[in-house]
Amino acid sequence: MANIPEDLNYTKDHEWVRVEEKRATVGITDHAQNQLGDVVYVELPKVGDTFEVAEPFGSVESVKAVSEIYMPLGGTVAEVNDSLNDSPEQVNDDPYGDGWMIVIEIENLSQVDSLLNAAEYEDYIKEEGAE
Amino acid sequence: MKNRIKKATTHTVQNEGLLFEVSRPGRTGYSLSQLDVPEQTEEMIERRLLRDDDLAGMPELSEVDVVRHFTRLSTWNYGVDTGMYPLGSCTMKYNPRLNERIARLDGFAGLHPLTPAPLAQGALEVIRRLEECLTRITGLHAVSLQPAAGAQGEMTGIMMIRQALADRGDPRKKVLIPDSAHGTNPASAIICGYTVHTVRSNAEGGTDLASLREMMTEDVAALMLTNPNTLGKFERNIEEVCRIVHQHGGMVYMDGANMNALVEVARPGDFGVDVMHLNLHKTFSTPHGGGGPGAGPVAARETLEPYLPFPRVVRSKDGSLTLDFDRPKSIGRVRAYFGNFGVLVRALGYILTHGDEGLREATEAAVVNANYIAHNLKDTYDIPYPGRVMHEVIFSDKRQARHGVKNADISKRLIDYGFYPPTMSFPLIVQGAIMVEPTETEGREELDLFIAAMKAINEEAAEDPEILRHAPHTTKVGRLDEVAAARKPVLRWQPEGRQK
Numbered sequence: 001m002a003n004i005p006e007d008l009n010y011t012k013d014h015e016w017v018r019v020e021e022k023r024a025t026v027g028i029t030d031h032a033q034n035q036l037g038d039v040v041y042v043e044l045p046k047v048g049d050t051f052e053v054a055e056p057f058g059s060v061e062s063v064k065a066v067s068e069i070y071m072p073l074g075g076t077v078a079e080v081n082d083s084l085n086d087s088p089e090q091v092n093d094d095p096y097g098d099g100w101m102i103v104i105e106i107e108n109l110s111q112v113d114s115l116l117n118a119a120e121y122e123d124y125i126k127e128e129g130a131e
Numbered sequence: 132m133k134n135r136i137k138k139a140t141t142h143t144v145q146n147e148g149l150l151f152e153v154s155r156p157g158r159t160g161y162s163l164s165q166l167d168v169p170e171q172t173e174e175m176i177e178r179r180l181l182r183d184d185d186l187a188g189m190p191e192l193s194e195v196d197v198v199r200h201f202t203r204l205s206t207w208n209y210g211v212d213t214g215m216y217p218l219g220s221c222t223m224k225y226n227p228r229l230n231e232r233i234a235r236l237d238g239f240a241g242l243h244p245l246t247p248a249p250l251a252q253g254a255l256e257v258i259r260r261l262e263e264c265l266t267r268i269t270g271l272h273a274v275s276l277q278p279a280a281g282a283q284g285e286m287t288g289i290m291m292i293r294q295a296l297a298d299r300g301d302p303r304k305k306v307l308i309p310d311s312a313h314g315t316n317p318a319s320a321i322i323c324g325y326t327v328h329t330v331r332s333n334a335e336g337g338t339d340l341a342s343l344r345e346m347m348t349e350d351v352a353a354l355m356l357t358n359p360n361t362l363g364k365f366e367r368n369i370e371e372v373c374r375i376v377h378q379h380g381g382m383v384y385m386d387g388a389n390m391n392a393l394v395e396v397a398r399p400g401d402f403g404v405d406v407m408h409l410n411l412h413k414t415f416s417t418p419h420g421g422g423g424p425g426a427g428p429v430a431a432r433e434t435l436e437p438y439l440p441f442p443r444v445v446r447s448k449d450g451s452l453t454l455d456f457d458r459p460k461s462i463g464r465v466r467a468y469f470g471n472f473g474v475l476v477r478a479l480g481y482i483l484t485h486g487d488e489g490l491r492e493a494t495e496a497a498v499v500n501a502n503y504i505a506h507n508l509k510d511t512y513d514i515p516y517p518g519r520v521m522h523e524v525i526f527s528d529k530r531q532a533r534h535g536v537k538n539a540d541i542s543k544r545l546i547d548y549g550f551y552p553p554t555m556s557f558p559l560i561v562q563g564a565i566m567v568e569p570t571e572t573e574g575r576e577e578l579d580l581f582i583a584a585m586k587a588i589n590e591e592a593a594e595d596p597e598i599l600r601h602a603p604h605t606t607k608v609g610r611l612d613e614v615a616a617a618r619k620p621v622l623r624w625q626p627e628g629r630q631k
Binding site: 035038040041061063064065067088089 | 555556557559562613614617618
């Protein structure tokens with residue numbers, strides 16, 4: 001079973017979000033990295049880039065496929081995990097830690113309410129697997 | 132362990148060094164006559180442009196060294212001339228030798244592409260005839276043979292749509308693409324300046340009409356639809372899909388890469404498609420897999436015909452063929468000269484030798500073969516979108532995954548059984564996908580061997596999963612480390628001592 005930490009929020013596109021006041025750290029979930037397989041390249045935006053909610057902000061390439069990663073919340077990119085350039089395997093090894101991707105300066109805090117909590121995300125991936 | 136492998140056996144494979152490694156000082160593959168004029172290199176070529184390292188590291192070899200090296204390498208390969216090549220979506224059908232022979236006729240092979248039209252009537256006739264054949268097969272109005280690959284055909288088609296909408300004073304922003312489309316479709320749309328929005332598939336593997344209705348707004352330029360799609364399913368609601376798109380002023384682009392399931396049975400022009408491409412190197416059997424070259428002709432409805440690439444080959448009143456450059460609405464050239472002409476000759480050869488009836492039989496055989504495999508393996512492998520398929524069937528590794536065996540392990544083990552591996556992990560909407568396309572080329576004996584191999588591999592997955600996880604075992608080169616190759620690629624050979 002995938003690791004789904006209680007203290008994070010999630011999206012149906014399999015991003016995780018750690019909201020701390022007006023900032024949110026974003027990565028892809030353990031379930032997502034497991035489905036993708038070995039990640040070989042991560043393409044991330046530049047600090048200062050602005051995206052709307054659900055807009056793709058980068059992509060993750062594994063030996064199987066390239067997948068887009070989507071903004072869980074609209075806002076401006078405040079930090080980018082540049083270490084993924086040289087060590088993309090961190091996304092597989094530690095998706096919720098060293099494998100983080102970006103920190104967003106959140107534009108509209110009310111969007112946080114539409115994110116999934118851990119239990120809801122767990123139900124969602126069960127449903128997806130059953131299809 | 133029981134010997135389940137029927138088709139393949141081992142045979143001698145020699146060790147093979149790199150040409151750089153088998154090099155011997157002074158060995159050559161040529162013998163030039165004595166220089167009988169004064170050597171003038173330094174006066175003819177500036178000193179700074181001359182090499183002074185004596186081509187250090189370049190291999191020194193005799194002709195027989197080189198011929199044997201490459202001949203031995205070729206025996207490690209597996210091609211469509213070796214056996215069944217069930218690489219789903221790629222349509223690896225046999226390439227009839229007659230078409231190779233025709234394409235090598237001096238009049239075709241030796242013709243300069245700038246030969247004036249009056250002196251190249253035969254070649255222009257090939258182009259015109261092939262355009263006519265493909266127009267009829269697609270049920271559309273006109274065809275351009277210029278695009279040199281499927282993806283270039285897609286881009287050409289989307290550029291035509293963009294230009295037509297601009298002329299209508301109605302430029303739009305979005306392109307809708309089902310999640311079961313070919314992976315190149317979103318790239319083509321984005322290169323043409325559109326944003327891409329994904330339409331979900333329904334449980335039967337078709338386009339979800341409710342989602343399409345919701346997403347189809349006045350700022351959608353086109354729907355790009357692969358039909359049959361990458362689940363091997365014919366879009367049953369295709370007429371309704373086209374109607375919804377047209378109702379809102381959009382156009383329907385069809386990715387015709389899977390047209391080998393429809394030729395002479397159904398015509399995209401009849402079910403509402405506006406513009407599409409064909410892959411001559413898939414449906415019409417021209418060689419590919421070694422880099423082609425390919426051909427991705429674009430067929431268009433009458434309203435889009437003025438936007439096709441120029442020049443167009445047209446017939447004059449006296450019956451001769453000329454080139455028409457006066458095409459003010461055309462998106463322009465997309466390829467030098469006339470595309471990959473040699474490929475066009477082969478495709479016309481394929482169409483004419485088959486005839487209408489032969490083409491229909493090929494289509495039917497392709498569909499029957501895929502269903503034969505699906506039927507015989509449905510109790511062994513999970514089929515996530517069950518029911519009748521068209522030209523290919525998509526399995527998943529769901530049942531074998533319980534033993535820790537993944538789709539890659541199954542595919543690699545098939546190599547030991549004497550088959551090329553199927554397409555893997557595509558389409559993305561099927562977890563652990565194994566996409567099998569036998570094509571019409573295979574006879575029942577080869578299909579039965581493939582089915583037996585897949586069943587045997589399933590037994591191995593339960594009894595001895597390790598054998599799958601380390602497959603292939605009988606090839607010259609075993610399982611490669613794809614992850615290391617992607618993360619830390621070594622792109623250039625370096626002579627001894629210079630390696631980093």
